[in-house]
């Protein structure tokens with residue numbers, strides 16, 4: 001008698017009201033059936049999806065063709081970008097890293113995939129960066145995949161992120177930089193033999209700066225001298241969640257959006273509380289920190305309610321505030337850390353940069369004005385090289401191929417509906433674009449090669465090409481909204497610190513630790529600071 005007929009007899013018995021007596025054979029057969037059937041079904045499902053996938057001819061790891069679990073695992077290692085780089089070395093510019101996902105190493109396609117026309121829609125990878133509000137999932141400017149909704153959210157506030165809009169908040173940046181110098185003097189200069197974890201302090205400064213620019217009040221990480229409320233650590237954990245769960249988007253419905261019990265990601269409750277209390281205090285006219293002479297983002301968002309009443313409501317103001325805080329602090333800290341790390345590891349680069357900064361003649365007790373930092377050509381070269389070499393975001397910027405499909409530069413056709421993307425790390429290390437030395441940190445590449453005979457026209461053309469390939473801030477309609485904040489902050493911080501202090505790594509041979517979890521964050525940059533004469 002077969003297993004299924006034994007089970008059938010038992011079920012028939014049950015239907016006719018006979019008492020349920022399961023002997024050990026039936027139980028064993030039942031157990032085999034409930035385990036084997038789903039496994040076979042799953043395998044069949046994988047095999048059929050693989051056999052019918054229009055992407056099956058693209059090379060890649062065997063498992064990746066069947067299941068997104070492969071890439072979920074790679075993200076959890078924290079070294080995802082290195083694995084992908086090795087795969088490109090092995091398979092070429094197109095690698096299949098998921099049943100419906102191709103990783104492309106064609107930086108020259110950046111302005112197509114990430115165009116201003118918004119035809120290449122973001123995939124559901126971004127969706128878990130959202131919240132349940134009154135039982136409805138709400139997305140913000142970063143996570144919405146609906147281009148019309150995105151344009152509507154962006155329109156009321158985009159002008160405040162232009163260079164002019166950012167320079168209007170430079171006084172906040174100067175205050176926070178002034179506070180950073182005080183802490184450096186008191187904690188590391190006046191106390192003998194005291195070393196400084198510069199990487200941590202760059203993060204404390206970046207968070208305090210962004211809260212000052214947003215609410216006219218620093219969070220307080222510099223005054224506490226540590227992550228006193230755990231928000232910086234919680235932000236790392238929520239990125240770990242975002243990066244991993246984004247590989248299999250439906251997992252978010254089990255882990256975060258399920259109505260029974262919420263498992264993850266961690267709530268950034270303190271960040272949300274500060275956003276909410278500041279919003280309420282300002283609307284009630286009780287916010288003592290706000291000086292109408294110096295604008296801040298909170299006021300700009302509240303004003304947007306009056307200028308765009310059909311679009312902006314209180315919930316949206318709250319969303320704008322959160323995106324500012326969550327997207328802006330760690331990314332900028334990562335870029336500034338990368339600058340210091342690579343500059344301090346290379347004495348020739350360090351002295352050339354310091355000489356240029358010092359020759360600008362800015363008073364070393366002041367925050368360096370952006371207007372005087374921006375024209376420094378070598379500083380610009382260092383900033384651009386650090387962004388290229390260590391992009392803050394180092395995972396795939398996923399997009400759907402439009403309905404009509406697309407032919408890649410190597411002649412391969414990718415059908416509409418397939419997901420593709422370029423990883424800024426992969427694109428930024430492409431040797432055809434950046435040269436055979438793309439794996440070296442070399443700011444000089446951004447300068448005109450006069451001794452090598454490069455003409456003005458050739459240099460201009462090279463820069464145009466590089467600008468079109470550089471994905472450090474993304475591109476097109478979904479380009480980083482805060483890039484001007486990040487750049488102004490970066491120029492000012494690097495110039496201010498190097499103008500005032502001699503900085504050296506405590507252990508020049510020690511490598512830092514990095515973890516890639518959408519943001520490619522780093523840990524461990526212990527330095528010795530000394531005041532310049």
Ligand code: HEM
Nearest residue numbers: 142327328331332335392393397473474478480481482486
């Ligand atoms: C060096 C620092 C920064 C880096 C490297 C960076 C990088 C990026 C990248 C690569 C994207 C595109 C993501 C994609 O297409 O999938 C992006 C988007 C975004 N960034 Fe940044 N970012 C930085 C700083 C900031 C700051 C300071 C803010 C805000 C205060 C900010 C807010 C945003 C927002 C809102 C988006 C989504 C834009 C949209 O979809 O319209 N970022 N960023």
